[in-house]
Structures are given as C-alpha cells and as structure tokens.
Amino acid sequence: MFRFIAADLVRHRWGALAVAVLIALATALGVVVTLEERALRLGSARAAAAFDLVVGAPGSETQLVLSAVFLQPAPLTLLPGSVLAELLADPRVAYAAPVGFGDFSDDRPVVGTTQPLVDGLGGIAEGHTFMRLGEAVIGAAVPRALGETFHPMHGMAEARGGVHTAITYRIVGRLAPTGTMWDRAILVPIEAVWHTHAPDNYGHEGHRHEQEADAGRHDVAATGTTPADASPDSVQPRTIADAYKRRQESEAAGFDAPIRPSAVADPAAPGVPAIVVKPRTIADAYRLRQAYRTDHTLAVFPGEVLTRLYGTLGDARQILAFVALNAQILVAAAVLLVVLIHVLARRRQIGALRAFGAPRVVVFAMVWLEAVLVVGAGLVTGFLLGYGVALLLARKISVQTGVVLPVGFIAEDGGAFLLLFAACGLAALLPAALAYRQSPAAALRD
Amino acid sequence: MPDLDIRDLVVRFTGLERPALDIPELVLPAGAHVALTGPSGSGKTTFINIVTGLERPPAGRVAWGGTDIGRLGEGARDRWRATHVGLVMQEFHLFPGLSALENVLLPQRLAQFRLPPRLRAEAGRLLERVGIERPGQKIETLSRGQMQRVAVARALVARPGIIVADEPTASLDAEAGAAVAELLSALAGEVGATLLVATHDACLIAGMERVLHLEAGRLVPAASLPAASAPVSAAPAPAV
Ligand SMILES: Nc1ncnc2c1ncn2[C@@H]1O[C@H](COP(=O)(O)OP(=O)(O)O)[C@@H](O)[C@H]1O
Ligand SMILES: [Mg+2]
Numbered sequence: 001m002f003r004f005i006a007a008d009l010v011r012h013r014w015g016a017l018a019v020a021v022l023i024a025l026a027t028a029l030g031v032v033v034t035l036e037e038r039a040l041r042l043g044s045a046r047a048a049a050a051f052d053l054v055v056g057a058p059g060s061e062t063q064l065v066l067s068a069v070f071l072q073p074a075p076l077t078l079l080p081g082s083v084l085a086e087l088l089a090d091p092r093v094a095y096a097a098p099v100g101f102g103d104f105s106d107d108r109p110v111v112g113t114t115q116p117l118v119d120g121l122g123g124i125a126e127g128h129t130f131m132r133l134g135e136a137v138i139g140a141a142v143p144r145a146l147g148e149t150f151h152p153m154h155g156m157a158e159a160r161g162g163v164h165t166a167i168t169y170r171i172v173g174r175l176a177p178t179g180t181m182w183d184r185a186i187l188v189p190i191e192a193v194w195h196t197h198a199p200d201n202y203g204h205e206g207h208r209h210e211q212e213a214d215a216g217r218h219d220v221a222a223t224g225t226t227p228a229d230a231s232p233d234s235v236q237p238r239t240i241a242d243a244y245k246r247r248q249e250s251e252a253a254g255f256d257a258p259i260r261p262s263a264v265a266d267p268a269a270p271g272v273p274a275i276v277v278k279p280r281t282i283a284d285a286y287r288l289r290q291a292y293r294t295d296h297t298l299a300v301f302p303g304e305v306l307t308r309l310y311g312t313l314g315d316a317r318q319i320l321a322f323v324a325l326n327a328q329i330l331v332a333a334a335v336l337l338v339v340l341i342h343v344l345a346r347r348r349q350i351g352a353l354r355a356f357g358a359p360r361v362v363v364f365a366m367v368w369l370e371a372v373l374v375v376g377a378g379l380v381t382g383f384l385l386g387y388g389v390a391l392l393l394a395r396k397i398s399v400q401t402g403v404v405l406p407v408g409f410i411a412e413d414g415g416a417f418l419l420l421f422a423a424c425g426l427a428a429l430l431p432a433a434l435a436y437r438q439s440p441a442a443a444l445r446d
Numbered sequence: 447m448p449d450l451d452i453r454d455l456v457v458r459f460t461g462l463e464r465p466a467l468d469i470p471e472l473v474l475p476a477g478a479h480v481a482l483t484g485p486s487g488s489g490k491t492t493f494i495n496i497v498t499g500l501e502r503p504p505a506g507r508v509a510w511g512g513t514d515i516g517r518l519g520e521g522a523r524d525r526w527r528a529t530h531v532g533l534v535m536q537e538f539h540l541f542p543g544l545s546a547l548e549n550v551l552l553p554q555r556l557a558q559f560r561l562p563p564r565l566r567a568e569a570g571r572l573l574e575r576v577g578i579e580r581p582g583q584k585i586e587t588l589s590r591g592q593m594q595r596v597a598v599a600r601a602l603v604a605r606p607g608i609i610v611a612d613e614p615t616a617s618l619d620a621e622a623g624a625a626v627a628e629l630l631s632a633l634a635g636e637v638g639a640t641l642l643v644a645t646h647d648a649c650l651i652a653g654m655e656r657v658l659h660l661e662a663g664r665l666v667p668a669a670s671l672p673a674a675s676a677p678v679s680a681a682p683a684p685a686v
Binding site: 003004008010110231264354355356361362363366439444445 | 520525526527529533535537539542543548552553554555557604658
C-alpha cells in the first residue's frame, strides 16, 4: 500500500509538489500574520516596560509615546524647565528623567537625560556612566567602542542640519541590552544638550526651538534645512558656520566640566520635549497623570497608549487575518478540486484495483492517506516557512529599530495546527469516498 | 473448481429497449474452457461483469459452485471475486511506477495485511512461466505483449478457480496475441481452473472446448463454428 502510494506520488511528483507548495504558502501567510502581530505586541510592550508615565507638552499622545519610548524622531513642543523641577520635587515621584532628543550621530538618536533613566533602562554593562558634560553612554547595539568620540548633528545625517561639529562626546560606557530602541541610542547628559541648544549659548539654536514650538510638529528633515547649507547664498552660511564653529570651539573646553545633577532641578532650566516619570505607587501614577493633564502639560501611560494602538493594530490584524483566511479557503477549495480531478482522472486505476481484488476500504484508505500526506506536508512546510519568515521579518525590524520582537509559537498554535490538520483529513475524505464509491465495472469499461 | 449455474438472468440498461443480456438458463461445468463470442455490443462484457461479480445481477440467479453472487453485498462480492476470480482485461490495468513483480503482487498486497512468502515465490514462478525475464523491470518499459503476460500472471497468482478474460488479445498483434492465448489455456489447464474468455480471436477460440455465442444479449447456437465447440447446455433462443 505504501509502495503504491510512493510510486503514485513519484509519478505525479510535480502536481503533488505544486499542491503542497500552494498549501504551504497559504499556511505560511496565516502563520506570519499571527506570529508577527503577537511579536509586535509583546516586543513593544516590553519596550515600554521601563516607562510608567511620560509627561510632555500638549499634543498627540501617540506621538509623545512614540518619541519618548520608541525614540521616533519628531519635533515635539518643549515643556518648560519648571515642569521637570516640579516633578523632581514631587513626593509621589520615585524618579523623573528628561528625554531630550533631536540630535543624531550616524542616524542614531543622541538622547539627553539623567542618571535615573540610565538606571531605569537597566544600568551600565561596560565602562561607567556619564559624569562629565562631554561623556556619552551607548546602547548595547551601537557598534562603537568605549573611548571613541563623535560629533552629534542636529537632525538626521541625510538632512545635514545644523552641525554641532565642535561638540565632541567621548563614549565612556555601554548600557546593558534592553531589547528596545534604546539599544541603538546614545545617552548624553541633558545638561550637555542644553549647553549646545540653550538660548544664552547661541541665539540661533534657541530661536529654532521657538520656531518648532510655534509650528508644532513637523518633519525633522524640514527643520534640518537650516541656513547653514540650504541657502543659495554661499557667503552668509559660511560666516555663520564659522562664527558658530569658533564659538563652539571656545566652549569645547567647558565640556570637560562635571555634570551637576542639581541643574535639572532648577525651575529656570531650559525646556525638554518629554519627561519619563517613575511614580512610587500605582495610585501615585494615576494621581500624577491626573495632575499633569493640564492646558500646558500632557501625561500619558505608554502602556495605555500602546493598548489603544494595538486596538487599531488588532483591527488591521483582523483584516489581514481575514484576507489570509480567505486566501486559505480559496487554496483549500482549489486543492480539493485538484485532488478530486486527480481522483476522477484515476478512477479507472482505482476501480481496477478493486476489480483485481483490493478491498474497497484499502482503496479508500490509500486515496485518503495520499491526499493527507501531500496536504500534511504542505501544512508542516507552511508552518516552518511562516515561522522562518516571521523570524526574518522580526530580525529585520529589530536591526532597524532595536526593538526585539519575540517570535514564537504558543500552545494555542498547536491547537490551530491540529485543527487545520483535522480539517484537511476531513476534506480528504471526499476524494476517498469518491474512490470508495467508484464502481469497478464502470472503471474497467471506459 | 466451481461450476456456473445461471437462471433467468436479465440485464437491462436505461435507454435500451432490449435487454443487454437475457439468459434463461446456462450451466457450465467446473474446469470448462469456454469462449464467449459475438459481435460488438452483443453483451459479452456485460456477461463477464455479471459472472465475475463486478456488477450485481439485477434479476435471476448467478451461482458459482452453489454461491449465488447476486445475493452477496458489494463488499462480499469483492471478497468473493478476490479469492475465486482471476481477471484479464483488454486493457492491462497495470500500474506504472511499479515493477512487473510488484504489479503481479499488488492486489494481494492490498488485500492482505502480510504477504505470505509463498505468494511471492508463486509470482516469481508465474512471471518466469509467462516469459518475463526481469521481474524487477518497471512495467511501463515492457512491450504490450509482455504487459498482457504480466496481467495473466497477476490473474493466476492467487490460484483462483475461475479465470475470466475479456478480449485479452484484442489490443495485441497476432504473435503476441497467440502467445497470450496459449498461456491462458495452458495455465488454466495446469491449475484446473474454469476458463471463460470473451473474444473475437479465432486462434483463442480454437483452443477452447466450448463456444457460447451471443447475439443481442441472447445465447444462440453457433452454427458456423467448429463442430467440436458447439454450445452444450445453452438454452436455444430465437435469433432476433
Ligand atoms: N453501463 C451501461 N449503460 C448503458 N448501456 C450499456 C452499459 N454497458 C453496456 N451497455 C450496452 O449494452 C450492450 C452490450 O454491451 P457490451 O456488453 O459492452 O457488449 P460487448 O462487450 O459484446 O461489445 C451495448 O449495446 C452497450 O451499449
Ligand atoms: Mg466488450
């Protein structure tokens, strides 16, 4: 019987292969959708775990979370320095740390913050934390060595915005891996960011923040087109750049100064786009969120915002799953048709088997088994293929964003697999029944 | 070896006003070698399908050795045929991808949980007997004459008491047909089986002890046939 099935499969190997591939692709489609959505949900939830409460200026809650937690570049309105001072003094706050983004080094976000966030992200794995203005701590996935130096840019590299070329940070430490975007970030003291952007430092920089504040959110690339190189007038930019550079160089010496943690507690300190707050208790978290939902500030639970986002994501997933399901049903129908046609085309052969003495149950079992073998091979391949593709996709996303997406099957998937297998087994009964009912006399006649 | 006893067998097909087969009485002794002749469409294949249990007789009695196969269910008829009948058809119904030996053994393999070793030996012996030199040769690489000889070996391997062939030489050239015809009667004689062959082939008819002639579903005396093979116990029926 198995010999016969094997011979038959070998004879119809291309057809069988096509059917199996079709099933594998349809299955893989569903598997990828399911695994990737789950991985995205788990991965982003993990990424937000260190961020209980985020305070920013009024605007989009989603954008605030995306920028503060996922370091997605967006020019946010600055919060006045007094808000951070106020939060630091609040007894309900375990710690509050600024997240000052906007600068980049080789497309990696350079984020100004303070020690509590360094600790909150998991601490230093190698070297030591920043202690001077010109010191930087890199995320686990930043391919730089301790001791290297870099000059941050305002805006992404391709935008070639205002260049802080004179500012030099030296890498002194590396964060423990977090499996989040922060693995790709470079952390510097917020004071250093202020130092390079503060109005008293250089009027142009301060002015730009005001512009950003006025214009609300707009593209980083747009803010990147500063007079430094975008102007067709070639004399003026050079003068500004020169003046700027000279000033920066004169200040470079000051970058060796130790950081003053107390500087952030100063109500007169410059503004920051977002503040990460660790409340002492859950009740405190709710009270703080209430207290900082005002006309001038916005407080959000990243977890909550993400949940809302997943809601939308979930809808998208349902649509995707619906599409995948329909594709699968179509494939299943097509496959069933192909198998039926195959069995019909072979009813002579099948009927003859009975005429020459094969019991009809054996004929039935043979047709069923052969169909299940092909379909089952397709199913298993589809699951493996789907897993592989999901893994590759997750790795790609991880390389791009730093967020580790945990791709994996759960027990439920095993159930789904068995269910699918059972459904295939049931569907295969149809051609088998057809073979069972095939009259041997009619099979021999035509 | 069972004898065949047919009473009041009438087979009708929808769309045909005349019955395709109408045999009031026919008795064939066990071990007889009988040719079934008649023009195309006279009911030879229908007759063979009925007496081998491939189709259920709708009316009348068709009994082999006292077993009325019309009273058997479909599964029981299959089992009865598997143990008692060896079939050779005009088309060989061999299975591509399998060797000659595998083809001879295939129905037995499918019917039995474990193939008895003596069947394998018998298959080898039969293949040798019908002149197939390489039992391991893939069936699709054989000539048509060789294929029909493999089919003959397959019909005989389970040692059936009844061997039935439907135009076994019709799709072969004269030489190959003669070889198959000779093998059929010789092998049936060796095992003492009842042999029933529907054929037009004069060479095949000549080797038979009896001839049944069908005309439009009825058995008629075959006047033009050799005297030795005049039908013995066929009830005389008027020609239409
Ligand atoms: N399944 C069937 N349905 C309808 N008519 C049939 C069927 N099988 C055979 N016949 C008819 O019965 C007659 C006898 O056919 P058959 O037994 O095949 O003749 P032979 O084998 O002698 O050529 C023919 O007229 C044929 O058309
Ligand atoms: Mg015929």
